[in-house]
Structures are given as C-alpha cells and as structure tokens.
Amino acid sequence: MYSHAFLSLRTPSPATSLPELKSDKLQTLGKWRSNFTVTVTSACTQRVVLVLHELGVEYDFIAVALMKGEHKDTSYTQDVHPFGRIPTLKDGNFQLFESRAICRYLVSKFGGTSTLNSDKQADAVQIGTLEQAISIEYSYFDPQIKALCYENVFKGYLGKGAASPDEVEKATDILTTCLDYYEALLSKQDYLTGNEFGLVDIFVMPWLPWFHVLKMDDLISGRPKFESWWKRMTARRSWQLVQESLPKTG
Amino acid sequence: MYSHAFLSLRTPSPATSLPELKSDKLQTLGKWRSNFTVTVTSACTQRVVLVLHELGVEYDFIAVALMKGEHKDTSYTQDVHPFGRIPTLKDGNFQLFESRAICRYLVSKFGGTSTLNSDKQADAVQIGTLEQAISIEYSYFDPQIKALCYENVFKGYLGKGAASPDEVEKATDILTTCLDYYEALLSKQDYLTGNEFGLVDIFVMPWLPWFHVLKMDDLISGRPKFESWWKRMTARRSWQLVQESLPKTG
Structure with missing residues (x-):
C-alpha cells in the first residue's frame, strides 16, 4: 500500500496548468455509483491535494511505502514527520505537516482572492x-x-x-x-x-x-x-x- | 457534578479587576503537590477561562448540571450547543462553542498587543x-x-x-x-x-x-x-x- 507523504511544490507561484498525479499501487476498496472510486489514499492527503487543485498550484508526489513501514523509519520521523504520519509538504526549504495546517499555509501563500482565503482582515x-x-x-x-x-x-x-x-x-x-x-x-x-x-x-x-x-x-x-x-x-x-x-x- | 457551560462576558471591553469564580459542587479528584487541586471542571472550560484571565476580560459563569444531563436537554442542544458539550460563550447576542474557537474569538476581540494575538498580519x-x-x-x-x-x-x-x-x-x-x-x-x-x-x-x-x-x-x-x-x-x-x-x- 503506497500513499503520498511528501507534496513538494513545483513552483513558488500559482501555475495555470494542472499536473497529472503520479499513479502508484493504491488498492481500490469500493465504488460509489458510477463516477468515482474509493481508494485507500489518505483522506488527509486528498484534503491537501484538493486545495492545491483549487488554487492551481503545481506539485510533485513523493510516495512513502506505508505497508513497509517507511513512515516509521528513523529517517522519516527525524527529518520529515516526528509522528510518522502523512502528508507533509515541502516548499523550498520550508517543511510542514498536519493536513489542515498545510491547507491554511497554502491558502495564505497562494489564496489571493479565492473564497478559501477568508480569514484575512476578518473581524x-x-x-x-x-x-x-x-x-x-x-x-x-x-x-x-x-x-x-x-x-x-x-x-x-x-x-x-x-x-x-x-x-x-x-x-x-x-x-x-x-x-x-x-x-x-x-x-x-x-x-x-x-x-x-x-x-x-x-x-x-x-x-x-x-x-x-x-x-x-x-x-x-x-x-x-x-x-x-x-x-x-x-x-x-x-x-x-x-x-x-x-x-x-x- | 456541575460544570461551567456558559461563559457570559460582563463587559464589551477589557476590565482591570479580575472576577471571583462562582463556587459550585465540583468533585475533587486528586491533589498535585501542595499547591493545586485537580477537579472535574472540564479542561476545555479551563482553557477558555485561562484566556479570559490572560486578557483581563470579566465574565459570569452559568453552571450546567452535567450529572443531571442538562447538557443533553433539548433546550440546551437547540439553543446553546448542538452537540451537548461545554463550554459555550455568550457575548451580547453572539454565541459560540468549541473551546479553541472561543479562545481565538476572545484573542481577536480583546487581544490587543498580547502575545496571544500572534496571527494578525502573519505571513x-x-x-x-x-x-x-x-x-x-x-x-x-x-x-x-x-x-x-x-x-x-x-x-x-x-x-x-x-x-x-x-x-x-x-x-x-x-x-x-x-x-x-x-x-x-x-x-x-x-x-x-x-x-x-x-x-x-x-x-x-x-x-x-x-x-x-x-x-x-x-x-x-x-x-x-x-x-x-x-x-x-x-x-x-x-x-x-x-x-x-x-x-x-x-
């Protein structure tokens, strides 16, 4: 079971074209009606990817082999995510984990006039x-x-x-x-x-x-x-x- | 077992004097060293009260009898907290629940130059x-x-x-x-x-x-x-x- 642990931003500014996601060995668990498929890709990772798509920010996936326990390796917990979870984000030298925090970072940096960017100037x-x-x-x-x-x-x-x-x-x-x-x-x-x-x-x-x-x-x-x-x-x-x-x- | 469900602000602006909390029938569960006591007062309520004290905002408690199930009464879940939890805050006509949200509301409204007020103008x-x-x-x-x-x-x-x-x-x-x-x-x-x-x-x-x-x-x-x-x-x-x-x- 692979999932997406790193989301590395490709560009420091919003891009207009949307990227292809890299295909890897995710297991399909079920189907919902005819038009979408449920996989074990983490909901937290999808949350971040949705924001990336909404804002038009390009990125690359770096997969982590959860079933092999790569997310529990010392190199991962020391350098990437101290709690051994996914996803994390790498934007140049800045790294961040916790999906909601990543979303808010992205919105703050790339949100512009998006309705997602609602807490600027809020009372x-x-x-x-x-x-x-x-x-x-x-x-x-x-x-x-x-x-x-x-x-x-x-x-x-x-x-x-x-x-x-x-x-x-x-x-x-x-x-x-x-x-x-x-x-x-x-x-x-x-x-x-x-x-x-x-x-x-x-x-x-x-x-x-x-x-x-x-x-x-x-x-x-x-x-x-x-x-x-x-x-x-x-x-x-x-x-x-x-x-x-x-x-x-x- | 009583606890504190409503925190009703006394004044719309920071006050200099600090209020006495109303004493009610909380059960003591243990003691920590000699100088403080653990009670069943909810940690979430204490979180909000700490912020009120830090900012010097006066308030009144309105107790809810948890052991009598008052927090599950329809009047409470309809008018105060749809999930039947504590605490909630009432500030004039504005009501809010979820302790961390209440804390951020208070900091935004009363935080001024407090270090708690860190996300204004943040990058x-x-x-x-x-x-x-x-x-x-x-x-x-x-x-x-x-x-x-x-x-x-x-x-x-x-x-x-x-x-x-x-x-x-x-x-x-x-x-x-x-x-x-x-x-x-x-x-x-x-x-x-x-x-x-x-x-x-x-x-x-x-x-x-x-x-x-x-x-x-x-x-x-x-x-x-x-x-x-x-x-x-x-x-x-x-x-x-x-x-x-x-x-x-x-």
Whole structure:
C-alpha cells in the first residue's frame, strides 16, 4: 500500500496548468455509483491535494511505502514527520505537516482572492465562526467517520478482529448529530462556513465516498440539503481531478 | 457534578479587576503537590477561562448540571450547543462553542498587543507554523491525555469496567512521542509556538495536573525542558487564579 507523504511544490507561484498525479499501487476498496472510486489514499492527503487543485498550484508526489513501514523509519520521523504520519509538504526549504495546517499555509501563500482565503482582515465574529466550523469538522465529523472506517473496514484488513459494537454505536451517534447540524446549517447557507465555498467544505470532502463503503448512504439521501451540497462538491473540478488521477485497480 | 457551560462576558471591553469564580459542587479528584487541586471542571472550560484571565476580560459563569444531563436537554442542544458539550460563550447576542474557537474569538476581540494575538498580519510561514502547533496539540496531545483519563479514572467512576490495556498502550505511545517532540522543541524555543507565550501553551495547560492523577509524573520529570516550561506555566497569574477559584472539596 503506497500513499503520498511528501507534496513538494513545483513552483513558488500559482501555475495555470494542472499536473497529472503520479499513479502508484493504491488498492481500490469500493465504488460509489458510477463516477468515482474509493481508494485507500489518505483522506488527509486528498484534503491537501484538493486545495492545491483549487488554487492551481503545481506539485510533485513523493510516495512513502506505508505497508513497509517507511513512515516509521528513523529517517522519516527525524527529518520529515516526528509522528510518522502523512502528508507533509515541502516548499523550498520550508517543511510542514498536519493536513489542515498545510491547507491554511497554502491558502495564505497562494489564496489571493479565492473564497478559501477568508480569514484575512476578518473581524472577531468572523474568526470565531470560522474556527468553530473548523473545530466541528475536527471534533465531531472527522473522528467519527474515521472510527467507522477503522471498525468496519480496516480492522478486517489488518486482522484485528470484528468491529466493536460500542465504538460503532458511539461514532454513529455523534456523526448523525453532526449531519443533522450540517443539514440545519445548509438550510440557511450554501456552504459549511457561509455562502461561499470554504476550507471546511474541503476538509469534509475526502470522506464523502466512504459513506457508501460503510453502507451508510441513507445518512446522506435522508438529508436533502446535505445531499445537494455533496452533489455540488463532487461536481467541482478539483474533486474530479483528484478522483480521476487516483489509480484505479479494482 | 456541575460544570461551567456558559461563559457570559460582563463587559464589551477589557476590565482591570479580575472576577471571583462562582463556587459550585465540583468533585475533587486528586491533589498535585501542595499547591493545586485537580477537579472535574472540564479542561476545555479551563482553557477558555485561562484566556479570559490572560486578557483581563470579566465574565459570569452559568453552571450546567452535567450529572443531571442538562447538557443533553433539548433546550440546551437547540439553543446553546448542538452537540451537548461545554463550554459555550455568550457575548451580547453572539454565541459560540468549541473551546479553541472561543479562545481565538476572545484573542481577536480583546487581544490587543498580547502575545496571544500572534496571527494578525502573519505571513504564510508564520500561519502554517502556528496552525501546525495547534494541530499537534489537537491531534497528538489532547486526545491521548483525554483517553488516558477516561480509561484510568472516569471509567471507574462511571461503572464502565477496567481500563483497556490496548487503549492505554496506544495513547501512552503517542503521548510519549508528543512529549519527546515538545522536549526537542523547547530546547530551541521558550514556548510551544516560539519565543513568546501563545495560545498553544494555554491549550495544553489544563491537562498538566492530570499527569499526577494518572501517576505519570515521570513523563514530566524525565524531560527537563518540558518540566521547566510546566513550572513557568503554573507560575502564571492566570493559572493561579483559575486554580484558586476552583472549588476544593477534597
């Protein structure tokens, strides 16, 4: 299982042409309808790649062999990521890890007039509201969908036994509350942070196909506003470029 | 078990006098050396209160009876916090939840020339570095110390059985890596985000006494730079005010 650990920027300024992603040996886990494929490429890496595409910044992938444990090698933990995770970003001599931090760095450096670049000149209420939305994604959405993937998919692959009913119930409860919150929010505004496409929309996007893998499509189809938002997200060119460029082996 | 759910600002501008915190029925879980007491007051609430003290902003507590489930009442989840958690902040007509978001709102509104107010006018590298530090605290420090408290302390109180050795081992491993990272960082700089006291220092602070409760003091005493940082944190007036004002029943 390969994934993308380094994202090395090709140019110090936004480029107009979009790069081909390098194809490597990613395993396909499932298909969602007819038009996109779920792979094990890390959601955190996809998050950063979506921002790169949205901003039109060229980059190269440097793959790290997770299954061989390269991300736990001393050379990796000493020089690249002290916690042995992916992705990391290299921009000239500057290195950064943590996907959301990388996204905010990219937006600050290359965001220009993009709607992603919303916190420049913001007042306290706007900052508080943006940070609240980011924290909701981080606290209630991401950990729960990740836990459900681990319990229901990865545990089996890793030979770690059956899903824990308690963990599945706990994660499902909080995720459902979060989707209810998003549904109510999206009845008042077009995107998760307001009426403009923003970073939190991108933070959530990589997890969308997993609802199908987890056989939880009804959590989406039962919420018309969220489903409409989802369709708008998957119609974005950045989403399509990421999906098309992911290797399809299944 | 009472805790603090609302923090309602008293004044729209910084005040010079510091408020008395209202005493309520918090349960003392342990003592750390002779000079402070650990209570079940939520670490997230303490995080916000530390910022209020640092900035000299007056506020009132409105307690919510967690053990009676008031935070799960429909009136609370509809009007105050959709996920039924604490703390929340009320500043005039503006309401906000998520402790780190509240802290950033307060810093933006009342921070002035405080070193906490570091992201105004910051460049991309400074923003990326700050967001990385915030994400490290959120990803590797907070969830692990929280998991250890749950496994080793709260499970017993809640009648949920013994700690899971797997969970304890996993959390201890990541927490240890995080403390190693902090130790290396603090050999190069005075605080967790640079040479000035910053928000990440505050985000970590409320967990400090729990190392003793968890009988993990050696994780601190074995790391001289981190221990020195810890001593500087607990010497701050904001820390002392929070500790002194917490009800002591044990």
